[in-house]
Amino acid sequence: MTTPKPQEGSHLPVMVDEIVECFASVPEGIIVDATFGLGGHAVAILNAYPKLQILGLDQDAFAIANAEKMIAEDATLKGRLTVRRVRFDSLGEVLAEMSIGQISGALFDLGVSSPQLDVAERGFSYRHDGPLDMRMDQRSLLSAAEVVNSYEESELSRLIADNADEKFARRIAKAIVAARPITTTSQLAEVVVAAIPAPARRTGGHPAKRTFQAIRIEVNKELEILERALQIAIDTTKSGGRVAVLTYHSGENRIVKRVFSESERDFNVQTTASPYLHESQSGERRTRRVRAPKYPSSKEQTLNRRAKSARLRVLEKTLVGVGN
Ligand SMILES: C[S@@+](CC[C@H](N)C(=O)[O-])C[C@H]1O[C@@H](n2cnc3c(N)ncnc32)[C@H](O)[C@@H]1O
Structure with a gap:
């Protein structure tokens, strides 16, 4: 590097x-x-x-x-x-x-x-289109792309629920697996938003916020x-x-x-x-x-x-x- x-x-x-x-x-x-x-x-x-x-x-x-x-x-x-x-x-x-x-x-x-959030290439944000990265430490091997494209559906669902208290974790995990391969933050945000029922999308900030947080926590082993x-x-x-x-x-x-x-x-x-x-x-x-x-x-x-x-x-x- x-x-x-x-x-x-x-x-x-x-x-x-x-x-x-x-x-x-x-x-x-x-x-x-x-x-x-x-x-x-x-x-x-x-x-x-x-x-x-x-x-x-x-x-x-x-x-x-x-x-x-x-x-x-x-x-x-x-x-x-x-x-x-x-x-x-x-x-x-x-x-x-x-x-x-x-x-x-x-x-x-x-x-x-x-x-970290504002630079699109770091891949942390649903607001900017970038690669699915989310690594705080650029030397680390696990990126968001790995998590999104290779984790089992049950594992994805568990981490989205546990790391972000996301009520619709199971639906989101299912939608992610069906949409693979997902390569960009915008693509992931679209898949997540579509998986959340319309009335719930209108409350609590951006509907993809919690899923992005959950994946970032997994990538960086934060907890x-x-x-x-x-x-x-x-x-x-x-x-x-x-x-x-x-x-x-x-x-x-x-x-x-x-x-x-x-x-x-x-x-x-x-x-x-x-x-x-x-x-x-x-x-x-x-x-x-x-x-x-x-x-x-x-x-x-x-x-x-x-x-x-x-x-x-x-x-x-x-x-x-x-x-x-
Ligand atoms: C919220 S920011 C800190 C901002 C800082 N207090 C300031 O005033 O600028 C968190 C920073 O901690 C780093 N960080 C988060 N988790 C870390 C960890 N486990 N080990 C080392 N650095 C970490 C991130 O890379 C990021 O730069």
């Missing part, structure tokens, strides 16, 4: 003031921005807190190329912003390779960025890796540090809620076996849910369509090691 150029476009960071505020009290050190994107949240955090540095992760070559350009062009970011092109469930390996023991916190702003990544982030966050997560749909919500509430129970049993802990950390550990605004303001929801479905959850590590 040729070296990617930074992606054209912009992305309005969601709940940026609330996110900045939630890191106000964390100890000095490194915040992992697990979903760096165009770096809107990361730069806002760096500007607000001179004591913090950011380690930005993204699996998308364009996001990383963009970040490297930002670092090269802005002297204030040098030494304070480092980026790595990885999937965020490799966080433990990245920290080990960089000899970072503990972090001051982590941010997960889940899902796709505006440039499969989230739990592990959150657990590593919680494990490696130091006392007083925080993990903040912005979710955009029910599948993500369920996982974050579960991981956070499990971590609030006696954390000891679960985490002393973690390979990401230093021996000195393996004492009694606790977390607490931080009372932060859960939804974007109505003004933000009006200005930024993407913010409408956002939910913010924040967890704080309150105790690491007996007596700390």
Whole structure:
């Protein structure tokens, strides 16, 4: 692959003031921005807190190329912003390779960025005609074309229902299988729209929206890796540090809620076996849910369509090691 150029476009960071505020009290050190994107949240955090540095992760070559350009062009970011092109469930390996023991916190702003959606060739959007791709990581082998054209009907139906709460998943899966081969986003959108009964097409946004979301989640294994990544982030966050997560749909919500509430129970049993802990950390550990605004303001929801479905959850590590 040729070296990617930074992606054209912009992305309005969601709940940026609330996110900045939630890191106000964390100890000095490194915040992992697990979903760096165009770096809107990361730069806002760096500007607000001179004591913090950011380690930005993204699996998308364009996001990383963009970040490297930002670092090269802005002297204030040098030494304070480092980026790595990885999937965020490799966080433990990245920290080990960089000899970072503990972090001051982590941010997960889940899902796709505006440039990914807006560039037709990325194949994420039912609004632009493009190839059926949807890979956030261009090195990955599974594309939307594979899912749409080679999965069994029952498997398609299950993933459309599970990943997007789509009521008409069975009808849509049947229509997709009957229309194969499907090669473009427009063709897929047409097949999905036609499979949904006419009265239902008129409510709840574009009728193909949920199916596109479901296929994108499958292509990028978004729900499969989230739990592990959150657990590593919680494990490696130091006392007083925080993990903040912005979710955009029910599948993500369920996982974050579960991981956070499990971590609030006696954390000891679960985490002393973690390979990401230093021996000195393996004492009694606790977390607490931080009372932060859960939804974007109505003004933000009006200005930024993407913010409408956002939910913010924040967890704080309150105790690491007996007596700390
Ligand atoms: C919603 S955007 C983040 C936007 C960012 N907060 C900003 O202010 O620009 C999500 C980004 O995370 C990346 N991403 C999503 N899932 C990922 C994963 N599992 N590992 C690494 N990067 C991921 C996507 O490629 C995308 O660039």
